[in-house]
Amino acid sequence: MRRSATAYPHWFYLPAAAVYAVLFILPTLxxxxxxxxxxxxxxxxxxxxxxxxxxxxxxxxxxxxxxxLIYAVVTSGLKVVLGLGFAVLLTSNIIGRAYLRSVVFFPVLVSTIGVGITFTVLMHPSKGLINDALATLGIRGPAWLTDPAYALLSVALVDVWKGVGLATLIYIAGIVSIPGEYFEAARVDGAGRFAILRNILVPLSMPATATVVILSLIGGLRSFDLIWAMTRGGPGFTSDVIASVIYKQYQAGFYGLSTAGNVVLFVLVTAIVLPLTWLLRRREVEL
Structure with missing residues (x-):
C-alpha cells in the first residue's frame, strides 16, 4: 500500500506548532x-x-x-511618504548612491533607548543643539518634550527618523523588482518623471507599500520604549500611549486593569491590521 505523499512532511509542523501554542496561544488566552x-x-x-x-x-x-492612534497614523504615514521618496532617489543614478543608502539605513541599527536619550539631550529647550541651531536663524525653538502641544509629535518625528531607513530599504527592493521594460516604454511614449512615478512606480510598488504600512502601524500601535525613554508619557499624560499606560498600571499594582489594557491593545491591532492588510493586498498590481 502506498503511503500518502503529504503525510510525512506534516509531522515537521508539530514542533513549531507546539512552540507557537506555548509561547503565543496559551499566554493570549x-x-x-x-x-x-x-x-x-x-x-x-x-x-x-x-x-x-x-x-x-x-x-x-x-x-x-x-x-x-495618532502616533501610529503619523509615524506610518511619514514613513511611507519619506521611504518612497528616498527609495526613488537612491535607485536613480546619483553620485555616492551606495554610501547614501547606508547613511539612511544606519539609524535602524542604533538602539532605540540610545536614540531616545540622544534626542532628549538634542531637544532640550534651552541647552539642546536643535534649538541652538534654530536660534542662529532667528527662530525661537519650542520646548519639544515638555510642551504638551509638541511632546507626542516630537517623539513621533524621532521614531520616523529611526525607522524610515527600513521603509526605504523595502521600497528599494520593490522598485528594483519592477521590470525595466515598463520604464523604457514610458520614456518612448514621452512620459516625464512625475508621470512615471504616478503611473508606474506607485502602482507597482503596492506590495512594498503594504509591507511598510502594516509594519509601521503595528510598530506604532505597540510603541513603548522610545516614548518611555524620551518623555515617560509626560508632561502629564499628554504623550502616553496604551503601552506606557499599561506599564504604569503594572507599576502601581493594578495587574488586572493593566492586563485588560493589553487585551484592548491586542484587539485594536488586530481590528486595524487585518482589514487593512486585506484591502492593501487587493490593490496590488500583478507584474
Whole structure:
C-alpha cells in the first residue's frame, strides 16, 4: 500500500506548532482570562468586565488610546511618504548612491533607548543643539518634550527618523523588482518623471507599500520604549500611549486593569491590521 505523499512532511509542523501554542496561544488566552479578574501574585478574584469598564471610564486611559492612534497614523504615514521618496532617489543614478543608502539605513541599527536619550539631550529647550541651531536663524525653538502641544509629535518625528531607513530599504527592493521594460516604454511614449512615478512606480510598488504600512502601524500601535525613554508619557499624560499606560498600571499594582489594557491593545491591532492588510493586498498590481 502506498503511503500518502503529504503525510510525512506534516509531522515537521508539530514542533513549531507546539512552540507557537506555548509561547503565543496559551499566554493570549490566559491574558483574556486574567483581564476579567482582580489579581496579584498571591490572590485571584473574578470580577467580569469591570476592568474594561474602568479602563474606558478613566480619562488618562482613553487619552492613551487616542494618542496611540495618532502616533501610529503619523509615524506610518511619514514613513511611507519619506521611504518612497528616498527609495526613488537612491535607485536613480546619483553620485555616492551606495554610501547614501547606508547613511539612511544606519539609524535602524542604533538602539532605540540610545536614540531616545540622544534626542532628549538634542531637544532640550534651552541647552539642546536643535534649538541652538534654530536660534542662529532667528527662530525661537519650542520646548519639544515638555510642551504638551509638541511632546507626542516630537517623539513621533524621532521614531520616523529611526525607522524610515527600513521603509526605504523595502521600497528599494520593490522598485528594483519592477521590470525595466515598463520604464523604457514610458520614456518612448514621452512620459516625464512625475508621470512615471504616478503611473508606474506607485502602482507597482503596492506590495512594498503594504509591507511598510502594516509594519509601521503595528510598530506604532505597540510603541513603548522610545516614548518611555524620551518623555515617560509626560508632561502629564499628554504623550502616553496604551503601552506606557499599561506599564504604569503594572507599576502601581493594578495587574488586572493593566492586563485588560493589553487585551484592548491586542484587539485594536488586530481590528486595524487585518482589514487593512486585506484591502492593501487587493490593490496590488500583478507584474
Amino acid at each position: 490566559a491574558s483574556f482570562y486574567f483581564s476579567l479578574t482582580r489579581w496579584t501574585l498571591f490572590d485571584l478574584e473574578f470580577i467580569g468586565p469591570q476592568n474594561f469598564v474602568q479602563f474606558f471610564a478613566e480619562p488618562a486611559l482613553v487619552q492613551g488610546l487616542t494618542n496611540t
